[in-house]
Amino acid sequence: MTTPRARPPARVTRARASRLRASGFSLVEVLVAMFVVAMGILALAGLLQASTRYSKMSELRSTATLLANDIADRIRANQMGGELGPIGYDMTDRSFPSSPVTSQRECTADSPCQPAELAKADLADWTARVKATLPKGSAWIQFHPGTPPTPDSVDIWVGWADPLTLSPGVSTDRSGTECPPSWKATEPSVRCVYLQVAVAPP
Helix, strand or coil: CCCCCCCCCHHHHHHHHHHHHCCCCCHHHHHHHHHHHHHHHHHHHHHHHHHHHHHHHHHHHHHHHHHHHHHHHHHHHCHHHHCCHHHCCCECCCCCCCCCCCCCCCCCCCCCCCHHHHHHHHHHHHHHHHHHHCCCCEEEEEEECCCCCCCCEEEEEEEEECCCCCCCCCCCCHHHHHCCHHHHHHCCCEEEEEEEEECCCC
């Protein structure tokens, strides 16, 4: 006559079942983990892209600001040329990008220029730098005669096309509102730096 085998204690059975349940990950848990990791990678990629974009925008804006201040200093140094309007420093080309200026001759100590000639020589050198350092670099300069006690002044716009727009012809920030309206109509993604210069004391 065989003796019946003793059953294991209930606590031992429960402990073994618990170990079996905790011995691995389910497919759902693995998929959730992969989804979370993928979202983190995508967010990091977007952050790096935005960082690159805004770094480039900042670099171009700094370059345009330096160029605007450069021509402003030239106009202050040649005040008579600044007051000549269309035959001086005025550049009101409505097209974008604007056309560069060609100088009639070089101004030297041995062969000095008249104010109008010096203005054109300054513009020739300056617009060449604008074209070389900014994508589709453009310039708009316009003289405004003042009425006492308001001095004469010159408006300066330095513009460029943002090479990192989300899609062609779409403006992605508000800096385009600083541009001449005709430029904005031609190139919605245009960016500008604006500066007003007093060319005579009040």
